[in-house]
Every structure is written in C-alpha cells, then in structure tokens.
Amino acid sequence: MTRHFLRDDDLSQAEQSAILDLAEQMKADRWGSKPLAGPQSVAVIFDKSSTRTRVSFHVGISDLGGSPLIISTANSQLGGKETPSDTARVLERMVSAIVWRTYGQAGLEEMAANTSVPVVNALSDDFHPCQLLADLLTIREHRGTLAGQTVAFIGDGASNMAQSYLLAGATAGMHVRVAAPAEFSPAAEVVADGERRAAETGGSVLVVTDPVAAVAGADVVVTDTWVSMGKEDEKQARLDTFNGYRVDDALMAHAADDAVFMHCLPADRGYEVTAEVIDGPRSIIWDEAENRLHAQKALLAWLLAANATTANATTANATTANASTATTATATTATATA
Numbered sequence: 001m002t003r004h005f006l007r008d009d010d011l012s013q014a015e016q017s018a019i020l021d022l023a024e025q026m027k028a029d030r031w032g033s034k035p036l037a038g039p040q041s042v043a044v045i046f047d048k049s050s051t052r053t054r055v056s057f058h059v060g061i062s063d064l065g066g067s068p069l070i071i072s073t074a075n076s077q078l079g080g081k082e083t084p085s086d087t088a089r090v091l092e093r094m095v096s097a098i099v100w101r102t103y104g105q106a107g108l109e110e111m112a113a114n115t116s117v118p119v120v121n122a123l124s125d126d127f128h129p130c131q132l133l134a135d136l137l138t139i140r141e142h143r144g145t146l147a148g149q150t151v152a153f154i155g156d157g158a159s160n161m162a163q164s165y166l167l168a169g170a171t172a173g174m175h176v177r178v179a180a181p182a183e184f185s186p187a188a189e190v191v192a193d194g195e196r197r198a199a200e201t202g203g204s205v206l207v208v209t210d211p212v213a214a215v216a217g218a219d220v221v222v223t224d225t226w227v228s229m230g231k232e233d234e235k236q237a238r239l240d241t242f243n244g245y246r247v248d249d250a251l252m253a254h255a256a257d258d259a260v261f262m263h264c265l266p267a268d269r270g271y272e273v274t275a276e277v278i279d280g281p282r283s284i285i286w287d288e289a290e291n292r293l294h295a296q297k298a299l300l301a302w303l304l305a306a307n308a309t310t311a312n313a314t315t316a317n318a319t320t321a322n323a324s325t326a327t328t329a330t331a332t333t334a335t336a337t338a
C-alpha cells in the first residue's frame, strides 16, 4: 500500500522522528544525497498562492537530483475540466511523487486513492503538515527535544496550522495548547485524534479561549494569519473577532523566560503579531522558513524509500532504480515498513 502524507498523523512518532533525523543529516550535507537521480520528476501543484512552499520544493527536488515540475492549477486541466482521480492516473505514469496545495482535504484523498506514487499535502484548508515537519525540526534545533515541550498556538484554532499543531505536536509527545475564540475552535474530530495520539506518546492537547492561559509557561509560542487563503471575504469580521489574540510583548511575558516565537509566514505585522515580537530576539522565523527545504527533502526521500521497500516486498523481481534512495534512507525505512 502506497504511503502518502496528507495529514500529520499519517506518520507515527517513530516515523516522524526518523524523518527529522534525516532532515538534520541532509541539512548538514545538503547535496550529498540524490534519491531522485535520473532525474525523476516530481509534480508540485498549486491551487493557492505560495512563496516558501513553491521555492523549497523546487530547490529541494533539484538538490535530490530530481526535476521539479511546478504546475499552477489555473494553467492546467485540474480544478475545472479534470478530476483529481484522472489527474492522478496520468501523473503516476510520468512522475515519482505528487505534491499538491489545495482547498479541501477530500481532493487530496481522491488523488491519493487513485495513484501508486506518494501524494503530499502542501497545505489544505485543514492541515499544513509539511510546515509542521519544518516547525518540529526548528523546535528540536532550538530546544534540544520535542517530547515534553509545551507549545501554545494563538489565533485561528480552525486553521490548517492550528489543526496541524494538534496532530503533529501530539505525535511528537508535546503538550499542545490552542487559544482561539469559541467560534474558531479546532474541529472536534481533530481534537479527538490529537488526544488519542497524545495518549500514546505522553503528550497532551488543550483548547481554551484565553490566550494567557495557553501561553503561561510555554516553551514555544506560535501564531498565523487571521485571514487564511480562501477566507478573504470574511476579512473584516475576522480582524474584529481575533482582536485580543495578538501575540505581543505583554503576552510573551507569560511564556517561559527562554521561550521562542514562531510563525509559518506570510505575516501581517500589527495584526496576529507585533513587529517587536516577530522581529525580536525570541523569534526563530527565518530558521523555520529555511527548514521547509530540509524537512521536505527528507520527507520525499523517506516516502520514496518506504514505497520502494513496500514494492520490493510484494514484487519478486523488484526494480533497482531506487538504489540510491534506499541507501540514503536506509536508517529510516525499517520503521516505515515495520
């Protein structure tokens, strides 16, 4: 069965940790691993705007020896004339993986159900799991560990970032707190999934409306735009509702003395975060942005290795085309296929 990455809890704690280890290795030796040599192509499709995701996948696929195929939906048949399932069947004949930034999670699931190559969620309305791999890598670099760390997400609790923090943070054994207005709480099913995962890893999840309660003693404080892509027509109502959820120096004063601040970017200074905080000494946003590159390279290498190993297990005369991939990710495949 093909492994995909559509939401953060598609990975177990051990798998997530193995990908972060691989990302650390790839960051230390940026051009040392070529699992996409050939070059193999990877399709990276955008229904929504992007700077970091577009650049980090393009550069990362090139770093891995592959050929990035960046597609804007507006200039393709997907998104109007052709279904995700037909698109998936065509692409699998030509590319080694499909990366897609879109709206609903259902489209990603349809794409994944109809292709033999891995599908990666590059942001949906519900989750932003690639960003979370980068965030976890960054937290690990700055805090030394993930398990036991307390992270407070402040703002739109129903957003892709808040919901991905609940799942990815719980998977990592972190204590995840979300502070959001009641009408912007995370989906109940996502909270339940986070709670289930946290029970396995020793983490916890907590959803509150009071930002001070969420930030109290936290090691990491995170926010994101109050107006996510696709929500522009709600802009004024959102700005009014979220006023009071701004991360400023006064709120940061409730966090641990050595707490760090994170934001996936793009940021609206003066709205969800003040310039003093995002541009101040506790902010680690540039490391966070850079780590998109290393985390996604590791994710792609891991998925290719995991799927090649699965195929090898079921096909006696397995291809050796992915030999370099297998070498790169040998340390990580045992858990992927266990």
Ligand code: CP
Residues within 6 Å of the ligand: 049, 050, 051, 052, 053, 054, 123, 131, 264, 265, 266
């Ligand atoms: N953080 C993030 O995904 O940025 P882009 O929208 O620029 O890709």
Ligand code: NVA
Residues within 6 Å of the ligand: 123, 159, 160, 161, 224, 225, 227, 228, 229, 264, 265, 266
């Ligand atoms: N929540 C934001 C993230 C942007 C990277 C959005 O969906 O627009």
